[in-house]
Amino acid sequence: MKPFLIGLLAGLCLLSAGCGKEATPPPPAAFYSLHDTTGKEIVLTKKPEKIVLLSPAFLNIMHAAGGDFVAYGSSPSLDAPDYAKGKVNLGYSYQINMEKLIGEKPDLVIGLKGLHNPLASSLEANHILLVLLSISTKDEVAQAIEIMGDVSGHTEEGAKASKEFQKEIDALSQKVPDKGMTCAVIFGAAHAVMFAKEGTIATETAKILHFQNVFAKEGASEMHMMPFSMEDLMKKDPDILFLTTMVTPGQEKKVFEESLLNQPAWQELRAVKEGRVYFLPQNLFLSSPGIDYPKAIRCMAGQVYPEMRF
Incomplete structure (x- = not known):
């Protein structure tokens, strides 16, 4: 074989990442990523199938955003809404039953910043993602509505609910x-x-x-x-x-x-x-x-x- 043909074939092999070897496909795109209230980046590779909400305040937010959950943290004053019936009650939000929580094998856990920070290490050890949110201000609640819409696969519904929420508050403030x-x-x-x-x-x-x-x-x-x-x-x-x-x-x-x-x-x-x-x-x-x-x-x-x- 002539030298220039040998060089041409070698070049083609290099361009194709090696003769006889298939090129490695790129990693799949993440389903969703965000920075929670603590500044930590959370990356979801796929849509969560089992979401746990550690605060009762998250229940109506998730419901308004069109999403669902499998278990939740309650409070002494909480009358569980109809859409929470049949879900697993993990105990009071300030005293979560970790054994029951881990036993649910959730894809994602959403907790309150400050109150649920101590649970991070246990959840991480069990390969469970934890997102910590604050919802004391109207802007934090509006953001939480959008996040819950996004993680549950209801982005448009979450965005709409967030916009309506802010509009109602602005109207009251102006009144x-x-x-x-x-x-x-x-x-x-x-x-x-x-x-x-x-x-x-x-x-x-x-x-x-x-x-x-x-x-x-x-x-x-x-x-x-x-x-x-x-x-x-x-x-x-x-x-x-x-x-x-x-x-x-x-x-x-x-x-x-x-x-x-x-x-x-x-x-x-x-x-x-x-x-x-x-x-x-x-x-x-x-x-x-x-x-x-x-x-x-x-x-x-x-x-x-x-x-x-x-």
Whole structure:
């Protein structure tokens, strides 16, 4: 064989990645990828067939986006909706039964940032993907709706639900007059009373309704709460006081009696004198109401402006 023919054949072999060998096909495209609230990149190689939701607030979000789930975390105050019946209850969101969770062999688990971060290592050891989301603000809920639509294969439905959700909230915000009113959100637990700063349902709802939280920028920037001080409250003397709790329903006032209601200084506050002290219901303000965020806005707005219809 002539030398130039030998060289030509050798070149063709190199171009075809080796004579007698098939070219390696490119890897399949990922079904979906995202960065969750922690900044971690999550890559789904295929559409998840078994999705688990660790917070009850995720249930109505996933349902609104057109998706489905096989198991969920509940709460003491949750009345499971019809679309959750027949699904596996993994226990309360703050005390997930890991054995039952892993036993479901899910393709994807969606949890709350902060609350469910400790579960990451166990899930990773069992080759289960975990996405952590925050849903305290309206923008976070809107994003969560789109993400759940995407991961469940209902992208268009999720995008539509997210748009309608934001439109409803914007309409409520525009309906309420901006009078420059100030507020404080006081959170009561069994053994502590604190000021809420930013990033809670109550403070974010107040922001939507144009109420300025006087403790929003106080204290350590990364904390959502700060210690309560009657002296600080008297100095700020806001127009409105919102009280939120995580105690047994019906026991809300008892949490505040010693630290607030029975103190002489309490009666001197402008909000108390003018009757602008409001207890916020746990079902809307203790944890995120998810797709029902507009209900929380209507509730707060209706308390401050009872003469208006929401």
